[in-house]
Amino acid sequence: MGATMHDVALIAGVSVKTVSNVINDYPHVRPVTRNRVLAAIAELGYRPNLTARGLRSGKTGIIGLAVPELRENYFAELADSVIRAAEKHGLGVLVEQTNGDRDTERLVISGARMHFTDGILFSPVGMGQADAPLLDVPFPLVLLGERIFNGPTDHVTMHNVSSAVATVEHLLSIGRRRIALVGAEGDDDSDASSWSLRTRGYRRALDQAGIPGNERLVRRTSHWNRAGGAAAIHEMVAEGQEFDAVFALNDALALGVLRGLQEVGLRVPEDVAVVGFDNVDESQYAVPSLTTVDPGREEIAATAVELLVERINEKGVKAPPRTVKADFHIVSRESTGAGPVPSPLVAATPRVELPT
Amino acid sequence: MGATMHDVALIAGVSVKTVSNVINDYPHVRPVTRNRVLAAIAELGYRPNLTARGLRSGKTGIIGLAVPELRENYFAELADSVIRAAEKHGLGVLVEQTNGDRDTERLVISGARMHFTDGILFSPVGMGQADAPLLDVPFPLVLLGERIFNGPTDHVTMHNVSSAVATVEHLLSIGRRRIALVGAEGDDDSDASSWSLRTRGYRRALDQAGIPGNERLVRRTSHWNRAGGAAAIHEMVAEGQEFDAVFALNDALALGVLRGLQEVGLRVPEDVAVVGFDNVDESQYAVPSLTTVDPGREEIAATAVELLVERINEKGVKAPPRTVKADFHIVSRESTGAGPVPSPLVAATPRVELPT
DNA sequence: GTGAAAGCGCTAACAA
DNA sequence: TTGTTAGCGCTTTCAC
Numbered sequence: 001m002g003a004t005m006h007d008v009a010l011i012a013g014v015s016v017k018t019v020s021n022v023i024n025d026y027p028h029v030r031p032v033t034r035n036r037v038l039a040a041i042a043e044l045g046y047r048p049n050l051t052a053r054g055l056r057s058g059k060t061g062i063i064g065l066a067v068p069e070l071r072e073n074y075f076a077e078l079a080d081s082v083i084r085a086a087e088k089h090g091l092g093v094l095v096e097q098t099n100g101d102r103d104t105e106r107l108v109i110s111g112a113r114m115h116f117t118d119g120i121l122f123s124p125v126g127m128g129q130a131d132a133p134l135l136d137v138p139f140p141l142v143l144l145g146e147r148i149f150n151g152p153t154d155h156v157t158m159h160n161v162s163s164a165v166a167t168v169e170h171l172l173s174i175g176r177r178r179i180a181l182v183g184a185e186g187d188d189d190s191d192a193s194s195w196s197l198r199t200r201g202y203r204r205a206l207d208q209a210g211i212p213g214n215e216r217l218v219r220r221t222s223h224w225n226r227a228g229g230a231a232a233i234h235e236m237v238a239e240g241q242e243f244d245a246v247f248a249l250n251d252a253l254a255l256g257v258l259r260g261l262q263e264v265g266l267r268v269p270e271d272v273a274v275v276g277f278d279n280v281d282e283s284q285y286a287v288p289s290l291t292t293v294d295p296g297r298e299e300i301a302a303t304a305v306e307l308l309v310e311r312i313n314e315k316g317v318k319a320p321p322r323t324v325k326a327d328f329h330i331v332s333r334e335s336t337g338a339g340p341v342p343s344p345l346v347a348a349t350p351r352v353e354l355p356t
Numbered sequence: 357m358g359a360t361m362h363d364v365a366l367i368a369g370v371s372v373k374t375v376s377n378v379i380n381d382y383p384h385v386r387p388v389t390r391n392r393v394l395a396a397i398a399e400l401g402y403r404p405n406l407t408a409r410g411l412r413s414g415k416t417g418i419i420g421l422a423v424p425e426l427r428e429n430y431f432a433e434l435a436d437s438v439i440r441a442a443e444k445h446g447l448g449v450l451v452e453q454t455n456g457d458r459d460t461e462r463l464v465i466s467g468a469r470m471h472f473t474d475g476i477l478f479s480p481v482g483m484g485q486a487d488a489p490l491l492d493v494p495f496p497l498v499l500l501g502e503r504i505f506n507g508p509t510d511h512v513t514m515h516n517v518s519s520a521v522a523t524v525e526h527l528l529s530i531g532r533r534r535i536a537l538v539g540a541e542g543d544d545d546s547d548a549s550s551w552s553l554r555t556r557g558y559r560r561a562l563d564q565a566g567i568p569g570n571e572r573l574v575r576r577t578s579h580w581n582r583a584g585g586a587a588a589i590h591e592m593v594a595e596g597q598e599f600d601a602v603f604a605l606n607d608a609l610a611l612g613v614l615r616g617l618q619e620v621g622l623r624v625p626e627d628v629a630v631v632g633f634d635n636v637d638e639s640q641y642a643v644p645s646l647t648t649v650d651p652g653r654e655e656i657a658a659t660a661v662e663l664l665v666e667r668i669n670e671k672g673v674k675a676p677p678r679t680v681k682a683d684f685h686i687v688s689r690e691s692t693g694a695g696p697v698p699s700p701l702v703a704a705t706p707r708v709e710l711p712t
Numbered sequence: 713g714t715g716a717a718a719g720c721g722c723t724a725a726c727a728a
Numbered sequence: 729t730t731g732t733t734a735g736c737g738c739t740t741t742c743a744c
Contacts, residue, residue, distance in 0.1 A: 015715045050471045052737035054407040076432035115406045285582045371731045408721035
């Protein structure tokens with residue numbers, strides 16, 4: 001295999017300590033010595049063995065990222081952001097997929113896999129509030145998303161309730177009154193789920209506007225995907241429900257809603273305005289382009305990595321768990337009547353900005 | 357931090373070797389002893405230190421995956437498949453993004469980052485044929501995709517030429533004669549690029565059918581994205597070109613083509629049939645759903661991991677570099693007139709299957 | 713400013 | 729069947 005520090009020391013005619021000093025930029029090394037060492041390193045093509053270094057230092061420089069599935073746009077984009085953020089800290093990212101499966105999630109958290117990592121970013125979907133105690137693990141762990149509250153770990157999440165309020169207010173402001181809601185849910189159904197929080201915001205906004213809620217317009221499908229969104233539309237139309245707007249609790253559902261509306265012959269936004277949630281890249285390319293809530297994914301990723309790094313470097317007594325919420329924005333596009341984007345070459349930018 | 361093997365040995369009243377034997381399922385351990393050790397392990401919550409093990413064995417159980425960007429659907433799905441395939445071999449996957457940037461790709465290949473990995477799966481986009489010599493690296497490396505031929509490494513790729521031929525033949529078979537082609541290209545433009553190979557197949561199929569090529573219908577945009585696809589349509593229409601089909605060299609371009617056609621008032625598939633390439637999840641949800649070439653992504657991922665594992669375990673003289681091509685299929689959907697999918701709840705399945 | 717030597721936690725000869 | 733021991737390649741006191 002590769003050359004070792006010892007080999008370098010031999011060729012340079014110095015001790016391994018000196019080689020180590022050079023590699024680690026220890027200041028007090030004579031330039032002559034340093035150059036001799038550098039020459040030897042170049043000559044042998046020496047590369048420090050990170051495994052050995054990891055053994056010594058107790059750190060690997062790798063963090064784990066556990067998400068349901070990379071093929072889901074939101075998580076692919078989240079992983080993208082996390083990898084970029086980690087890179088700035090000189091960290092590599094080991095990606096693990098849980099499939100949103102509770103048992104797999106538990107396994108990841110048990111540290112059974114992911115043992116090379118200095119810490120883990122974990123986006124739970126299958127686990128719920130009841131599993132909170134399991135999160136009290138002996139390694140740095142930061143939670144992404146909103147499934148579990150008041151857990152024993154740091155937690156980076158979004159303004160689910162207030163962004164939902166703002167979304168409905170936006171729909172009201174453009175004159176919509178019969179606003180349907182389409183969401184989904186996994187195994188668990190605690191008060192901390194996306195469904196619960198965003199639905200709460202929806203009801204609150206309607207209340208505040210003095211508009212009576214209509215439970216027939218609140219739809220819940222089994223999956224957070226397009227099929228679910230399209231099915232919800234077909235159901236409502238089949239039942240003869242009337243509505244002039246749909247708030248879909250994620251973009252995949254919203255894209256399905258767009259397709260469903262097209263299939264039943266309803267125009268967007270003329271007949272029905274549509275808003276999604278997540279601001280995945282794709283939402284801007286949909287036909288019509290999709291108005292959606294940008295929950296601050298970049299900020300979430302950067303903050304989460306930041307917190308994790310702090311925890312990794314933390315010594316002595318642990319600081320109490322922290323919760324951070326990213327700023328959100330409503331990105332107004334064609335599906336709520338924002339002037340047609342001039343050309344697909346121009347990326348849509350936020351029109352309405354409603355910080356926390 | 358955690359307990360060590362030594363602690364376990366102490367509590368169990370045995371030597372570290374015995375503990376090691378138990379952990380590694382060494383057969384000749386008396387059940388009584390084994391149980392005592394297991395009890396001690398449980399009591400201390402002992403977990404083997406993988407870093408130390410890695411130092412000893414010279415392996416980490418981690419492979420690297422270098423792709424341009426996870427936010428590009430194709431690569432997210434590829435990463436998904438790779439992670440699943442790696443898991444079956446008990447390997448973790450460290451994901452690195454190159455942004456398709458030649459220098460970053462070179463850096464990754466230099467092993468500057470990725471130093472913890474036993475080997476790397478690399479999907480080059482910025483590098484080209486000229487960089488082939490750089491691929492002669494001192495660690496296991498398997499190439500994904502078709503940028504570089506006859507390199508010094510194993511290579512898993514797709515049937516670019518023959519699948520393009522089959523695609524055009526499919527369009528001819530449904531009566532289209534004025535078939536446009538929309539592709540893009542990166543820095544390099546060797547004969548091994550997606551553009552070159554797929555375009556070659558396109559021309560060959562037209563030749564074989566005795567249809568004269570029309571270079572005004574061959575469009576090349578700067579990026580493999582929707583904006584590029586939409587722009588190509590706008591250009592051709594502005595120039596007054598007439599065409600009854602578009603073969604887009606990837607799905608992102610094809611989705612942009614769909615949007616562009618809609619914007620200029622052309623119907624799909626009545627006026628223009630559209631075929632993409634990649635079979636990303638999204639293609640099946642587009643409106644209309646997109647006919648596309650499935651290049652065998654799952655198989656590519658599984659094969660690549662397989663080859664890499666073989667290389668990692670290879671001792672002595674290296675076997676010569678191998679090239680493997682995955683089977684492809686044409687997935688026929690609405691954009692070429694396949695009967696409308698009954699409901700978005702039903703995932704479209706391949707209709708036309710054209711193995712190598 | 714540089715060297716010698718002791719481990720980090722684990723595995724695998726080699727002994728017993 | 730189990731124990732002893734020597735490293736894997738690196739960092740890091742502690743001398744010099």
